[in-house]
Amino acid sequence: MFKPKSVAMVGASATPGKIGHVILQGLMKGFEGRVYPVNPHEEEILGLKCYPKVAAIPKQVDLAVIAVPAKLVPQVMRDCGKKGMRGAIIISGGFSEIGNKALEDEVRRIANKNKIAVIGPNCLGVYDSYSKMDTLFNPRYKMERPREGGISFISQSGAVGAVVMDWAGAEGFGFSKFISYGNALNIDEVDLLDYLGKDPSTKVICMYLEGTRRGKDFIKAAKRVSLKKPIIGLKAGKSDEGAKAVASHTGSLAGTARVWEAAFRQAGVVEARSMPEVFNYARAFAEQPLPKGGRVGIITNGGGFGVLATDACIENGLEVPPLAKKTAQEIRKKVPSYATVKNPIDLVGDSDYLRYEAAINALLKDKSIDSILCIVLFQTADIDSRVISVISEASDLAKKPIVCCAAGGEYSRLHSQLLEEAGVPTFSSLKAAADTLAAITYYDEFRKSVRK
Amino acid sequence: MLSMKAGFALLDKYGIPTAKFAVVKRVDAAAKAAKKIGYPVAVKIDSPDIVHKTERGVVAANLKDEAELRAGVKRVLKRAGKARVRGIIVQEHCSGKEVIIGGTCDAQFGDVVLFGLGGIFVEVLKDFSVRVTPITRRDAKSMVKEIRGYPLLAGTRGEKPVAIPTIVNTIIKASRMLEREPKIKELDINPLFVDEKGVKAADVRVITY
Numbered sequence: 001m002f003k004p005k006s007v008a009m010v011g012a013s014a015t016p017g018k019i020g021h022v023i024l025q026g027l028m029k030g031f032e033g034r035v036y037p038v039n040p041h042e043e044e045i046l047g048l049k050c051y052p053k054v055a056a057i058p059k060q061v062d063l064a065v066i067a068v069p070a071k072l073v074p075q076v077m078r079d080c081g082k083k084g085m086r087g088a089i090i091i092s093g094g095f096s097e098i099g100n101k102a103l104e105d106e107v108r109r110i111a112n113k114n115k116i117a118v119i120g121p122n123c124l125g126v127y128d129s130y131s132k133m134d135t136l137f138n139p140r141y142k143m144e145r146p147r148e149g150g151i152s153f154i155s156q157s158g159a160v161g162a163v164v165m166d167w168a169g170a171e172g173f174g175f176s177k178f179i180s181y182g183n184a185l186n187i188d189e190v191d192l193l194d195y196l197g198k199d200p201s202t203k204v205i206c207m208y209l210e211g212t213r214r215g216k217d218f219i220k221a222a223k224r225v226s227l228k229k230p231i232i233g234l235k236a237g238k239s240d241e242g243a244k245a246v247a248s249h250t251g252s253l254a255g256t257a258r259v260w261e262a263a264f265r266q267a268g269v270v271e272a273r274s275m276p277e278v279f280n281y282a283r284a285f286a287e288q289p290l291p292k293g294g295r296v297g298i299i300t301n302g303g304g305f306g307v308l309a310t311d312a313c314i315e316n317g318l319e320v321p322p323l324a325k326k327t328a329q330e331i332r333k334k335v336p337s338y339a340t341v342k343n344p345i346d347l348v349g350d351s352d353y354l355r356y357e358a359a360i361n362a363l364l365k366d367k368s369i370d371s372i373l374c375i376v377l378f379q380t381a382d383i384d385s386r387v388i389s390v391i392s393e394a395s396d397l398a399k400k401p402i403v404c405c406a407a408g409g410e411y412s413r414l415h416s417q418l419l420e421e422a423g424v425p426t427f428s429s430l431k432a433a434a435d436t437l438a439a440i441t442y443y444d445e446f447r448k449s450v451r452k
Numbered sequence: 453m454l455s456m457k458a459g460f461a462l463l464d465k466y467g468i469p470t471a472k473f474a475v476v477k478r479v480d481a482a483a484k485a486a487k488k489i490g491y492p493v494a495v496k497i498d499s500p501d502i503v504h505k506t507e508r509g510v511v512a513a514n515l516k517d518e519a520e521l522r523a524g525v526k527r528v529l530k531r532a533g534k535a536r537v538r539g540i541i542v543q544e545h546c547s548g549k550e551v552i553i554g555g556t557c558d559a560q561f562g563d564v565v566l567f568g569l570g571g572i573f574v575e576v577l578k579d580f581s582v583r584v585t586p587i588t589r590r591d592a593k594s595m596v597k598e599i600r601g602y603p604l605l606a607g608t609r610g611e612k613p614v615a616i617p618t619i620v621n622t623i624i625k626a627s628r629m630l631e632r633e634p635k636i637k638e639l640d641i642n643p644l645f646v647d648e649k650g651v652k653a654a655d656v657r658v659i660t661y
Contacts, residue, residue, distance in 0.1 A: 211560055212561075216585075248659055250552075251659075254556050254558065254564050259560070259582055259584065266584060266588075266591055450590065
């Protein structure tokens with residue numbers, strides 16, 4: 001699916017803007033495999049020879065990307081079977097999602113009989129930033145594609161997936177694979193989890209889910225995978241539609257939301273409650289080491305933000321312990337007497353990058369601190385871009401996670417972006433920063449508790 | 453819904469301790485059963501029409517002698533009104549903290565188990581935890597610990613902690629029971645009394661398919 005040597009684009013179109021045209025264009029940008037457009041009404045599309053049907057392609061083909069009207073899909077799938085293909089991505093809609101279950105069942109029978117693994121139907125398909133395999137039918141000038149990286153994303157919804165891709169592209173998040181799997185004909189979220197669990201270029205798995213047909217298998221697979229790499233889950237549709245007819249307390253209490261929360265917890269899936277949260281967590285997992293525990297060291301150049309950060313950490317079940325004596329002594333040597341050398345460490349409003357350097361290095365050495373929340377208020381006169389190199393250099397070598405918080409206007413945003421590009425997750429809100437530290441701490445605890 | 457006798461038999465099968473009880477038809481037989489079980493006792497009505505016994509007032513607890521028992525039986529029979537009465541349950545008096553262990557079938561995940569403190573904690577404050585079967589020991593432990601009322605079980609104000617490891621085992625037994633008895637649709641072991649020494653189910657509601 002992600003690295004085929006050859007692809008048949010069934011339903012290729014010569015008309016710019018049509019789905020079959022956009023996908024073909026996408027497959028011609030960087031993807032190294034051979035591409036065979038299939039359309040009985042065209043001789044040539046975008047300079048490629050066009051074939052009337054799959055059987056007419058002279059060579060062996062690995063994968064079919066199918067974007068033809070739903071009613072034609074069974075015939076195309078039979079052709080693919082005869083051609084000996086093992087994979088198909090069916091982009092076309094018009095199946096069970098509009099009540100046409102019989103047609104979907106027919107396609108499933110053909111697929112299973114011919115041993116064809118299918119992504120879709122009714123989906124966007126896949127994107128692989130390394131192989132440049134790209135079946136997404138949203139044109140590139142409207143929807144960006146993310147750069148290479150360690151985040152992979154599984155989306156049940158194509159629309160949500162498209163927004164995620166565009167956004168991740170614009171924000172500069174590094175992606176490995178994206179899969180929109182639609183109606184899950186014979187590959188579902190459980191299979192995809194297992195696959196991404198074994199995929200070496202995937203470091204973090206993000207999932208957008210609306211439901212599952214294999215709840216218990218999902219838990220098993222997710223638990224297996226999350227021992228190896230983190231999974232972040234966003235579950236949509238947690239409210240119960242209407243009251244169930246139940247005759248017990250348990251039946252009335254254990255609704256969809258609580259059961260999904262339980263399933264995530266049992267499997268070690270880190271639950272996110274919004275799409276921004278998914279990426280806050282994903283960035284931290286992708287770029288920072290895991291903390292060994294929940295003890296946070298806070299650095300700030302504004303006292304108020306230190307207090308707010310402490311509250312945000314405590315609310316998340318993290319600790320903000322007093323500094324070790326040695327740590328405090330070391331910092332005191334390098335900061336003026338009016339700085340507060342406690343936890344949070346308040347370097348005060350006239351702090352420059354050197355005070356940050358002293359505080360960060362001391363906290364990195366301190367064995368009673370597991371992670372660092374570094375607040376930089378760029379509004380002050382003495383802070384400049386040099387603090388970015390201090391933080392990013394420390395972060396490169398650190399064995400504990402460092403996240404930053406920089407709130408404010410244009411100047412702050414610019415510097416946040418620089419930090420972000422240097423691999424330091426940087427947030428505009430303390431809550432987001434603390435939530436993220438809590439999420440990576442929780443994941444580490446899960447792994448330890450299961451291994452024990 | 454299974455009768456209480458059948459429900460208790462099911463709990464016995466999975467090693468979940470139950471309170472001593474007898475099901476009788478008349479007040480004289482109730483007195484005889486109470487003598488055998490030993491006072492104090494509780495009496496309640498077993499009826500397929502009554503799901504929530506306490507709410508319907510068909511429970512009389514802590515009856516200390518035969519006179520109290522006879523008055524209690526009369527009272528609960530009167531309160532049962534027109535409900536079909538399968539029998540009068542005479543049961544050993546239980547004490548300790550009340551918890552609930554329940555089960556239900558989720559459309560996507562299949563059997564799930566619920567744990568919470570009995571009474572208002574679960575019903576009003578929605579203080580309970582849930583896990584999908586099969587439940588591991590790690591899951592069961594975290595189920596007990598994650599409810600807000602956990603300190604009440606762990607012992608506050610100089611109280612001794614209740615038998616938390618036994619609660620954990622009981623949750624695992626309930627998980628096993630739901631897995632092996634596909635006919636169970638919903639389950640409430642409520643109340644399950646728990647003290648320093650162990651647990652004892654005082655009532656069970658089993659809804660079958």
